[in-house]
Amino acid sequence: MLVQLYLIAYCPGDIVKFVEAGVEILFLVAGLGNPGGRYELTRHNVGFRVVDRLAGQLDTKVTRSMFKALYGEAVEGTQKIILVKPQTYMNLSGTTLSAMMNWYKILPRELLVIYDDMDLPVGKIRIRNKGGHGGHKGMISIIEQLGTSEFARLRIGIGRPEIPGYDPAGWVLGRFSDDEEKAINDAVINAAEAARHIIKEGAEAAMNKFNR
Numbered sequence: 001m002l003v004q005l006y007l008i009a010y011c012p013g014d015i016v017k018f019v020e021a022g023v024e025i026l027f028l029v030a031g032l033g034n035p036g037g038r039y040e041l042t043r044h045n046v047g048f049r050v051v052d053r054l055a056g057q058l059d060t061k062v063t064r065s066m067f068k069a070l071y072g073e074a075v076e077g078t079q080k081i082i083l084v085k086p087q088t089y090m091n092l093s094g095t096t097l098s099a100m101m102n103w104y105k106i107l108p109r110e111l112l113v114i115y116d117d118m119d120l121p122v123g124k125i126r127i128r129n130k131g132g133h134g135g136h137k138g139m140i141s142i143i144e145q146l147g148t149s150e151f152a153r154l155r156i157g158i159g160r161p162e163i164p165g166y167d168p169a170g171w172v173l174g175r176f177s178d179d180e181e182k183a184i185n186d187a188v189i190n191a192a193e194a195a196r197h198i199i200k201e202g203a204e205a206a207m208n209k210f211n212r
Helices: 043-057 090-104 137-146 168-172 178-201 203-210
Strands: 006-011 015-020 025-031 064-066 069-076 079-086 111-117 125-128 152-157
Touching: 025 043, 025 090, 025 178, 043 079, 043 111, 043 152, 043 168, 043 178, 069 090, 069 178, 079 090, 079 178, 090 111, 090 137, 111 137, 111 178, 125 178, 125 203, 152 178, 178 203
Parallel strands: 025 079, 025 111, 111 152
Antiparallel strands: 006 015, 064 069, 069 079, 125 152
């Protein structure tokens, strides 16, 4: 008979976690995007692409469904990692993440959000351990639902068009050019590596290594 053992971990705020024996802590990695094939390769969906790459590296699939999200579970070393792709559309991402975090009893310091950023050049990645939303609707929703902005985030640059009076919504829902796609592919690879570094070593250590 297979017996699953659990350890009880006491966390600030009287939160009690049931953690599998040998697993140090839960960590939730959320990539932001919009569901459906029409959005698959758009600028707004680079967060989904990083989560998919992480899933491949961690030998899991993000195909299970709960709280209007696709998710998968993986263990690396002593850490259990929950990979999440909200399926609510971008501006309601916080509803899903709040529910997932409550379910797994995950604290804000155990959350990493990966998303696109027009304020960074195409392919540039940047890590912060807290901060504002920068006008990103997914991040606005998450900060509102969690009631805090003190969680790690990994931004991937999608740039801005050199066109006066452009429509931001049209830009983020558009696709990358061939040259941009090459840069984004490299960024997805780097972002997946950075995400694993954040999980293992913390956001501060990852910032020193990847924020160049």
